[in-house]
Amino acid sequence: MSKKIWRHFHKKDLQERWQVLEEAGILSPESYQALTGGQGLSLEMADQMIENVITTYQIPMGLSLNLTVNDKAYIVPMVTEEPSVVAASNFAGQIVNAGSGFKAQVKSRLMTGQVCLTGPADPDLQNHFEDWVSAHEGDILDWARSAYPAILKYGGGPRAVRSAYYPYKDRGFYLIYLDVDTQEAMGANMMNTMLEAVKLKSCQALNQSLASDASPVFDPLMAILSNHADQCLVEVSCEIPARKLSRPGLAGSLVAQRIAYASDLAQVDPYRAATHNKGIMNGIDAVVVATGNDWRAIEAGAHSYAAKDGAYRGLATWDYDAQAETLRGQLCLPLAVGTVGGSIGIHPQAKLSQDLLGHLPAQELMQVIAAIGLAQNLAALRALVSEGIQSGHMALHARSVAIQVGAEGEEVAQLAAALADSSTINQETARELLAELRQEKNKY
Incomplete structure (x- = not known):
């Protein structure tokens, strides 16, 4: 698809933009009708999705047109009410394209859930629990597979088991973590089905292993997917010629150095880190919402990952290479998104977004969303360290x-x-x- 058709897209009126999309041939007839006919989420469908429906709440959808990831150009739908977000992603994408675009890779894509049993806070019991989990990993994986066998035919399923123990007050929390390949789904329902089965069977087996005539030692407290998705990570990076960052009265090399300093500040000051990360999530949330994914889960995962070493830090980092006169950015975070399940196949605008993106597999969608996040961070930092954010x-x-x-x-x-x-x-x-x-x- 020629980039020429997108030229001056922001200067066109709505009908002209729709015409460009029609000429590009990237929308299904149903999506085009939903776009031009105002056929969003119907009240009838909304009434089936949540309780006590009275109406629907609409938010603008715009397009980021300058995103290149791993040498592939994307049209990225973004749903947001914040005025600067779409403009910033387009602007930053254009700057990054002056280099070699974004490079991204999925480091791992496993969802993690936990089973929690409670029992006495006892070091000997802790040792017994940890030894039992290690010895029965195969059984635990089998219990999980049996609870949700449908995922196996798609190449997914449970992959790993580990344990943890936390004494607190007068009790001990005995945890079994389960990592699952959910394939194209985010997999919350799948995970919770597996975890419920593991909870009941593991608690019963553990109590039997103690061979006690007294009341059961372990009690099954809960089983639930975790949004601390540290086994579902994507990494994106870019290199930008410093000259492309120049501002009136400021050389590009100086702007690049100041961006690196601002990035360093977000590594040591939690007040700045929170706003640094909020800017990243401005872009990420907009694409997550557009694609019908759970933005609350993504937010929870991103912010918990930002504090993974015990201190809350900026998720994106920037370094300036003075010799090469290049600014290098990197972002690594969990993105537990899916392309099937939930509201993805129900909401007309989510289907429209899939058409615009080209019906990406989940791992490629992770890469695109991460690149939008890094682009958003670049645009914000460039403004902050030069003319300021307010202009x-x-x-x-x-x-x-x-x-x-x-x-x-x-x-x-x-x-x-x-x-x-x-x-x-x-x-x-x-x-x-x-x-x-x-x-x-x-x-x-």
């Missing part, structure tokens, strides 16, 4: 304020421009300027 944000904020006070059609852009030129961007000023615009228009 770009306020221009977009002006459009939001214009809409809030009732500007319509061409008035939105006109009022936003007038607000941007004013010293104050608020609703009171916007109403005054809108009245002036309309008064001037009525003269003719």
Whole structure:
């Protein structure tokens, strides 16, 4: 597909953008109809998804058009209400393409769940538990397979077992962790079915192994998928010529060095790290939502991984090579996403997103989402260490304020421009300027 068809896409109106998508031939007839006919999630379908439905809540979907990952170009749908997110991903993607694009690899793709048994906080019992789990790993894997055999024919299934023990207050928590290849699914229901079976069988077998006539020592507390998905990791990196980062009055090499310093700050200061990571998740969440995946699970996994060594740190890092005049970025995080299951096959917009992306397998989707996250981080840091974040944000904020006070059609852009030129961007000023615009228009 030629990149020329996407030229000046952001300057086109909605009908012209739809025409580009139709000419590109990347949408199914159903998706194109859902796009142009406003046929999103129906109230009837929504009423089947959650309780007490009264309406649906719509959020804009835009496209990131400049993303190249492993030498392949992607059209990436993003669902977000934050004005700067889609623009930032497009801008950063363009900068990264001046180098060699993003390079990504999935380091592992296993979902992890846990079975928790409780019992006395006893070192001897701990040793017995750990020895038993090690000796019965094969049995535990068999119990899990038997609970959900359907995944086996797709090449998936349980892969590994390990144990942990945590004494707390007057009890001990005895944990069995199960790692599962869920193939194309995120796999929450699959995992929980397996884990429930392992919980009951392992607790029974452990109590029998103690050969005690007294009441059972172990009690089955819970079995549940963990969102700390540290066995489902993707890594993405990029190299950017420093000259591509220049700003008015700032050489690209200086901007690159300052980006590296800002990255270092996020490794030592949790206040900065939280905002550093929030910016990354601005992009990641937008694609996760668009593809029908569970953004809450992704958020939980990302932030827990950011604290994996006991301190909360920035997920993305940047280093400046002064000799090569190159800025290098890297991001590694868990992304437990799927391409089947959940709302993915139900929500019309999720199906539309799959068409736009080209119906990617789960591992490739992980790579694309991670690249969007690193692009988002680059755009934010470049603005922060040069002109500051507000100049770009306020221009977009002006459009939001214009809409809030009732500007319509061409008035939105006109009022936003007038607000941007004013010293104050608020609703009171916007109403005054809108009245002036309309008064001037009525003269003719």
